[in-house]
Amino acid sequence: MTSVAIVGAGISGLVAAHRLRRLLGENARIVIVDSAERIGGKLRTVDMGSGPVDVGAEAFIARRPEVPELLAELGLSDELVRPSSTARPLLRTGGALHSLPVGTLMGIPATSESVRSIVDDETCRRIDDERSRPLAWTPGDDAAVGALVSERFGPLVTARSVDPLLGGVYSGLSDTTSVRAALPTLAAALDGGASSLGEAVERARPTPAPGPVFGGLRRGYGVLLEALLASSRADQVHADVADLTRDSGGQWVIPGVGAVDGVLLAVPAPVASGLLVGVDRALGTELGALPLASSAVVALGYDACDLPENSGVLVATGELDSTGVPLRAKAFTLSSRKWPHLAERGGELVRVSFGRFGDSAIVDRPDDVLIDAARRDLQDVLGITDVPTTAFVQRWHGGLPQYRPGHVARIARIDAAAAAISRLELAGAYLHGVGVPACVATASAAALRLAAAL
Ligand SMILES: Cc1cc2nc3c(=O)[nH]c(=O)nc-3n(C[C@H](O)[C@H](O)[C@H](O)COP(=O)(O)OP(=O)(O)OC[C@H]3O[C@@H](n4cnc5c(N)ncnc54)[C@H](O)[C@@H]3O)c2cc1C
Incomplete structure (x- = not known):
């Protein structure tokens, strides 16, 4: 019996378990540790009183096929919901609220037109003149997004337009985020000979397509996680795996699980590092x-509260509140405006996000301090003084891996080293x-390779 x-x-391990069951058949022994x-890792659904x-x-990006296809496979297509098409995001910068610039690539403009309302005249001139300044880029190069944008367009574009978007997706800042890893289409345009950043952005921007970019799940990600676990019919083991070895017969040995034919590690990189350093030191x-x-x-729940008709607010770096103290929040999601299925439940729901790479001390403050910071920043940014009826604090230690310059090359080395180890993915x-x-x-790709190797 294959094991x-x-x-x-997390979602990676559960998807792998689901795929492996289909690939290996009913008789295989599949264990998920x-x-x-709880299952889910960085995905968690809680009941805030009005529902999950x-x-x-x-x-998730619903223009990519993976999640809609997975939902269909699991008979969960009815769970797929779309955000409101009318609630637009806002940007808090220079102490005021603005519409989030459109026509940018992750906040990087092609011309000054899209960021005119949030930067000064000198920056606009610099953006427009940029096309006449030679750009040094060798195909295959990488750089920090912030360094590239600040050098070409000036630091205001980085702080006010790029950082708020990258802060949302990577919990990072543009100074530590790789162009090649985070903006592959921009790297491709630069590799392809774009003569300026403006031209590269123009080439790299996705072609506008009708319909919403994002999707969500009516009852939250929990429904998908449970369905994946059920479909995998995996044995669940609760253990903090600290050791991975091979026995004399070539089987992998995991304490608490025993000997198995194949292993798929779906843990954060530092944990995978600890497990593999004895197997392949360089890897x-x-x-x-x-x-x-x-x-x-x-997450703050209100019986009633006067939210604007917007999906949320991203906060630029360096924003101060009305007393001159830096705002603590990096983003507000006005969930009951953004998602019609949440609005239907009645009441209002807001999510306030804190913490960035290198600036995460606030994450470990007590719950009441975080809730108070969320309410004070909400009042400062949106004038909301209502008292929430429910509040839930979720800390995400090591929530998001950082894609720093050189990331793509490092991952290529990791993939190559892992491929040389048999029956490990x-x-x-x-x-x-x-x-x-x-x-x-x-x-899914890792599960396919592992099944082929068994
Ligand atoms: C706040 C936040 C918001 C996000 N928003 C979005 C979004 O809107 N859209 C989107 O597409 N993505 C979003 N992401 C990113 C996405 O949620 C994650 O990248 C993804 O869920 C990671 O899944 P994973 O399975 O790779 O890792 P994880 O979820 O980290 O799962 C790893 C699992 O390994 C377990 N583990 C760790 N160490 C051990 C050990 N030694 N032994 C046994 N088990 C161990 C952990 O308990 C965990 O369950 C967000 C992430 C965060 C943090």
Whole structure:
């Protein structure tokens, strides 16, 4: 009987378990091990009184096929919901609220037109003149997004337009985020000979397509996690795996699980590093060089509260509140405006996010301090003074891997080293994209390779 162990029951591990059951058949022994009390990793759905609410990821890019296809496979297509088409996001910058610039690539403009309302005249001139300044880029190069944008367009574009968007997706800042990993189409345009950043952005921007970009799940991600676990018919083991070895017969040995034919590690990079350093030192070291950013989400529920008709607010770096103290929140999601299925339940729901790579001390403050910071920043940014009837604090230690300059090359080395180890596969958000669709794709490919090797 073929046996496999999957370490990590986040979306990556659960998708792998589901796929392996289909690939290996009913008789295979599939074990999924996790150190946490619940499945899901960075996905978590809680009941805020009015119904289930996601306090980790709350959406996915629905223009990518992976999640809609997975939902269809599991008979869950009815769960797919779309955000409001009329509620637009706002940007808090320079002490005021603005519409989030449109026509940018992750906040990087092609011309000054899209960011005119949020930067000064000198920056606008600099953006427009940029096309006449020679750009030094050798195909295959990488750079920090912030360094590239600040050098070409000036630091205001970075702080006011790029950082708020990257802060949302990577919990990072543009100064530590790789162009090649985070903006592959921009890297391709630069490799392809674009003569300026403006021209590269123009080439790299996605072609506008009708319909919403994002999707969500009516009853939250919990429904998908449970369906994947059920479909995998995996044995669940609750253990903090600290050791991975091979016995004399070539089988993998995991304490608490025993000997298995194949292993799929779907844990964060530092954990994979610890497990593999004794198997392949160089691979363990490469994995250990991938840092994580911590963040926290405070979900606030109101019986009633006067929210604007917007989906949320992103906060630029360096924003001060009305007393001159830096705002603590990096983003507000006005969930009951953004998602019609949440609005239908009555009441209002807001998610306030804190913490960025290198600036995450707030994440470990007590719950009451985080709730108070969320309410004070909400009052400062949106004038909301209502008292929430419910509050939930979720900390995400090591929530998101950082895609720093050189990330793509490092992952290529990791993939090559892992491929040389028989019947071992890696999956997870640190490899080929942090979003849920990318995790689904990476885990599916890893499961396919492992099944082929068994
Ligand atoms: C606040 C936040 C908001 C996000 N929002 C979005 C969004 O809106 N859309 C989107 O697409 N993506 C979003 N993401 C990203 C996405 O949620 C994650 O990248 C993804 O869920 C990661 O899944 P994973 O399975 O790779 O890793 P994880 O979820 O980290 O799972 C790893 C699992 O391994 C287990 N584990 C760790 N160490 C051990 C050990 N030693 N032994 C056994 N088990 C172990 C953990 O308990 C965990 O269950 C968000 C992330 C965060 C933090």
